[in-house]
Amino acid sequence: MRLRSRFRLTPAWTPYVLILPFLLLFLVFNLFPLLFSLFLAFHSWEPTSGLTAMQFVGFDNFGFALGDEWFWKSLRNTLWMALASGVPQHLVAIPLACFVHSALRRGRDWVVGAFFLPYITSTVAIAILFSALFSTDYGLINLGLQGLRHLPLIGAAFPAEPVDWMGRPEYIKPAISLVVFWRYLGFNMVLYLAALQTIPGDLYEAARLDGAGPLRQFWFITLPSLKPMIFFAVTLSVIGGLQLFEEPFILTGGRGGSDQAGMSTAIYLYRMAFDFNDFGAASAMSWLLFFLVAALTALTNRAFRARGPAS
Amino acid sequence: MGQVSLRGIRKSYGTVDVIKGVDLEVQDGEFMVFVGPSGCGKSTTLRMIAGLESITAGELWIDGDRANQMRPSDRGTAMVFQSYALYPHMTVAENMGFALRMAGVAKPERARQVGRAAEILRITELLARFPRELSGGQRQRVAIGRAIVRKPRVFLFDEPLSNLDASLRVDMRIELTRLHAELGATMIYVTHDQVEAMTMGDRIALFHQGRIAQLGAPLELYNRPATEFVASFLGAPRINLIDRPGAAAPAAHQALWQRLASAAGGSVQRLGVRPEHLQVLPSGEGVPATIVLAEHLGDCSILHVRVDGIGSLLNVKVASTGARGSSGEAIGLAVEGGAVLAFDAQQGRVA
Numbered sequence: 337m338r339l340r341s342r343f344r345l346t347p348a349w350t351p352y353v354l355i356l357p358f359l360l361l362f363l364v365f366n367l368f369p370l371l372f373s374l375f376l377a378f379h380s381w382e383p384t385s386g387l388t389a390m391q392f393v394g395f396d397n398f399g400f401a402l403g404d405e406w407f408w409k410s411l412r413n414t415l416w417m418a419l420a421s422g423v424p425q426h427l428v429a430i431p432l433a434c435f436v437h438s439a440l441r442r443g444r445d446w447v448v449g450a451f452f453l454p455y456i457t458s459t460v461a462i463a464i465l466f467s468a469l470f471s472t473d474y475g476l477i478n479l480g481l482q483g484l485r486h487l488p489l490i491g492a493a494f495p496a497e498p499v500d501w502m503g504r505p506e507y508i509k510p511a512i513s514l515v516v517f518w519r520y521l522g523f524n525m526v527l528y529l530a531a532l533q534t535i536p537g538d539l540y541e542a543a544r545l546d547g548a549g550p551l552r553q554f555w556f557i558t559l560p561s562l563k564p565m566i567f568f569a570v571t572l573s574v575i576g577g578l579q580l581f582e583e584p585f586i587l588t589g590g591r592g593g594s595d596q597a598g599m600s601t602a603i604y605l606y607r608m609a610f611d612f613n614d615f616g617a618a619s620a621m622s623w624l625l626f627f628l629v630a631a632l633t634a635l636t637n638r639a640f641r642a643r644g645p646a647s
Numbered sequence: 648m649g650q651v652s653l654r655g656i657r658k659s660y661g662t663v664d665v666i667k668g669v670d671l672e673v674q675d676g677e678f679m680v681f682v683g684p685s686g687c688g689k690s691t692t693l694r695m696i697a698g699l700e701s702i703t704a705g706e707l708w709i710d711g712d713r714a715n716q717m718r719p720s721d722r723g724t725a726m727v728f729q730s731y732a733l734y735p736h737m738t739v740a741e742n743m744g745f746a747l748r749m750a751g752v753a754k755p756e757r758a759r760q761v762g763r764a765a766e767i768l769r770i771t772e773l774l775a776r777f778p779r780e781l782s783g784g785q786r787q788r789v790a791i792g793r794a795i796v797r798k799p800r801v802f803l804f805d806e807p808l809s810n811l812d813a814s815l816r817v818d819m820r821i822e823l824t825r826l827h828a829e830l831g832a833t834m835i836y837v838t839h840d841q842v843e844a845m846t847m848g849d850r851i852a853l854f855h856q857g858r859i860a861q862l863g864a865p866l867e868l869y870n871r872p873a874t875e876f877v878a879s880f881l882g883a884p885r886i887n888l889i890d891r892p893g894a895a896a897p898a899a900h901q902a903l904w905q906r907l908a909s910a911a912g913g914s915v916q917r918l919g920v921r922p923e924h925l926q927v928l929p930s931g932e933g934v935p936a937t938i939v940l941a942e943h944l945g946d947c948s949i950l951h952v953r954v955d956g957i958g959s960l961l962n963v964k965v966a967s968t969g970a971r972g973s974s975g976e977a978i979g980l981a982v983e984g985g986a987v988l989a990f991d992a993q994q995g996r997v998a
Binding site for chain 2: 538546
């Protein structure tokens with residue numbers, strides 16, 4: 337009995353014990369790597385030589401990263417793909433959500449589910465699927481383009497030869513962007529749909545009485561009401577877009593594609609660490625990327641700052 | 648101008664008839680109140696006039712134009728919503744000027760008209776603020792201002808005061824009456840509050856189950872209700888309804904009926920007497936009764952009284968009795984002459 341009561345949890349300790357599993361995982365897999373990468377960014381280290389091989393090098397790693405042609409190229413690639421996949425995501429998701437919100441009653445959950453499905457599908461499955469779709473000789477996309485070529489008048493605008501989507505540098509970024517766009521469209525749509533449902537219906541009634549037709553209702557009521565959610569969703573897109581890794585990594589076989597056209601910054605710093613064994617430079621790059629993400633997020637925040645005094 | 652005619656107006660959702668034929672002439676400059684319990688169709692009728700609901704059958708005429716198919720913004724009506732429905736991302740001035748902006752009115756002209764409406768409502772100092780920075784009463788004023796700016800022929804109010812607290816409601820009631828006098832426009836005002844209905848309306852249309860149960864001046868409805876429903880809807884506390892006693896009914900019930908029914912013919916099934924028309928006498932005089940509960944409101948007292956043989960308690964409203972009248976006390980009841988309403992088996996009033 338004595339032993340038992342000694343091990344009994346007191347109410348004061350219970351919360352800490354219950355939160356311990358999360359805390360341990362967070363410490364080991366989040367906080368430690370975070371701090372360790374900061375530490376590494378100022379050291380030169382080749383992990384194969386053991387832990388003792390670390391050498392303090394000051395800002396050398398940052399200097400190297402900023403002078404590295406490929407690092408800048410990866411940044412340009414990342415920005416290109418983040419914009420090309422991110423902007424259409426919202427431009428399409430908002431009208432799509434409005435349409436689903438106002439026009440669909442029955443079967444709505446199925447439609448939303450169908451659009452959301454890519455978001456919860458494994459990236460590997462998606463990559464395999466799109467590799468097949470993008471295939472030069474047998475892919476459905478090229479088949480479709482060839483079919484369109486037979487159309488009168490506009491047919492000439494389509495390519496005569498099958499497009500080597502994943503092989504030619506100029507096509508890699510659009511192809512990857514398309515996959516990313518397709519994958520996150522449903523997620524954004526669900527966000528906007530949720531926001532649309534919170535707009536009071538009588539605002540639209542008041543607008544109708546004030547003489548605003550459907551388009552002006554969208555412009556003057558819907559869009560401003562969606563603004564907080566647009567800010568949230570765009571922020572997620574900015575962060576997600578700049579950390580782009582999985583889709584290009586798998587679609588380009590982990591190397592960034594020909595001429596590194598699909599090499600995002602995240603892929604490059606991954607390769608810097610695990611292919612080129614330079615953990616110091618990789619860490620420095622990851623922190624530079626972090627500062628870029630933070631700066632762009634702050635810019636987004638500025639752009640969406642609410643009109644008038646905050647309440 | 649602001650004349651509204653409803654001719655055989657009906658509204659159905661699928662097979663459910665909500666409005667079952669409403670005929671009504673609202674005169675130019677009139678303050679018309681739609682009153683009734685929830686679900687009676689008063690709001691739906693208002694929304695059909697506004698153009699927010701389609702009209703299933705019947706005709707709506709506004710100033711001699713058939714308005715059934717007109718767009719809401721072309722009807723010359725402006726509506727004030729229960730929830731105010733202010734655009735949260737626009738300032739007060741932008742809210743009030745939105746309709747003008749939609750109509751393509753130039754900015755300086757907009758500012759001038761908004762400024763004038765703001766002066767009428769004394770909200771000039773609020774023009775630069777956002778709705779979230781306003782109190783409930785201020786929001787209500789802005790909503791009314793937004794309606795005024797449109798210079799409508801007909802103002803439509805959908806329970807505009809029900810979100811305000813009691814004292815503010817009284818203020819706004821007076822304010823709206825003043826506004827009506829000042830603008831001289833036609834106003835149609837929906838409420839479930841009988842005090843608002845009685846005090847504000849030139850005429851009241853009392854809705855019941857998708858029809859107008861009675862239409863008339865407030866006191867006419869109060870003093871000469873067409874049906875039992877009208878009699879019991881208007882008046883607080885509610886009118887007392889006393890059934891015709893059977894042969895075996897207790898003596899007190901019989902005695903009360905005798906006192907009330909002097910004028911009543913054989914078709915009378917039920918008598919109605921307002922709480923203020925019952926008088927309290929010392930025990931032993933009048934009809935014997937017992938006080939079950941006494942509510943002393945200061946200026947008057949409401950006594951809930953049991954009379955042997957009558958199922959529900961009778962409400963008696965008397966001038967403040969001070970300490971008099973506590974529960975359990977035996978009293979006598981008397982009735983003021985000529986104040987009794989008589990209803991037949993179909994609940995219609997016969998006398």
